[in-house]
Amino acid sequence: MKNALITGATKGIGRAITIAFAKQGINVAICSRNREELSAFEAELKEINPQIVVAAIVADCSKREELKYFAEFTEKKLGFVEIIVNNVGMYRYSTILNDSDDSFQKQVDTNLMPAYELYRFFGKSMVSVGKGHIFNICSVAAINPIAEAGVYSVTKYALLGLNKVMRLEMQEHGVKVTAIIPGSTLTDSWKGQQVDETKMVNPEDIASAIITILNMSAGANVDEMIIKPAPGQL
Template structure:
């Protein structure tokens, strides 16, 4: 049985991705800053598929020590981790010149560092096993800069670049790397909006796309998935 880890798993895209992989029969380790939300999700996932193991750990993925402790816990309890979903991220609506003093480091630590560190932690094991699949949730901001969220855009560009490097490094070892670039997606960052849900990409759509890429034949890698609202960005 394959084993999966997801960062930032308790809400939005992470939650739906976990549910989709539960239906696929994967054991999983999930982290989030909210242990209460993780407990709720754990019960939901075990109801979806009682035959899988669902481990949870409260961890702030933007904190390197907590992130690596989570990675070690997942590996110790589940064994070889064959799927990584780098989901954790944050959006900061600010131009670069108006950023707070800590904005750059905060966004680097949240949007880029976890994917980098988990790759370094698990990458050589995946190489030795000759299999695995790494997913990273970037953004269409990595394709079309959002000046109203300048530093966010920079970090998502960097995350996309990281996935390109990982893909090339992993190609000789049959390890797959897929970058997801969603447009306006109905998550907590849109809380309170008056815009109808059918104008958004939904978290379930992201989960479906990831599982579809995961289920491709061994010789096929989906490099990138770009997904925008049918009527355009909001």
């Protein structure tokens, strides 16, 4: 059985990916700041596939020490982690000039730092075994910045850059690195806004893409995948 760690696993894209992994028979490590939400999702995953191991712990991935504790907990519970999905993120709708003083650090700590730290924590063990796959959930804002979400665009641009460096470092060691770049996706980021759900990417579409990529031959890697609404961005 393969083992996967997913950040931001209890909602939106992360939730859909975690459920898809469970259906594939992949053991999963998840965390949440909310104990009740975490326990409910853990029970749901075990119901979906009673054969898998679900390693669940309360942790805030935007806090470096809690993130490292989550990584250590995962390794202790599951052993070698072959798949990492860096999904946790926050979206703040604001121009840089009008943003709050703490916005930059909060979004760096949420959208960028976890991917960097988990790479450093698990990367060497992946190299030693000669296998593994890291998925970084970026955003089309990394390619086409949104002025009205300035810091978000900057951090997602940085995450895409980190993905490129990871891939170059890892490609000679048999470890794959993929940037998933979603466009307008139906998640809580759109809560309170009037949207046409039929014209958006679903979280399950992202999960389906990741499963397809995982099932490719050992010699194939998807460097970057852009998934946008068929009618165009909202």
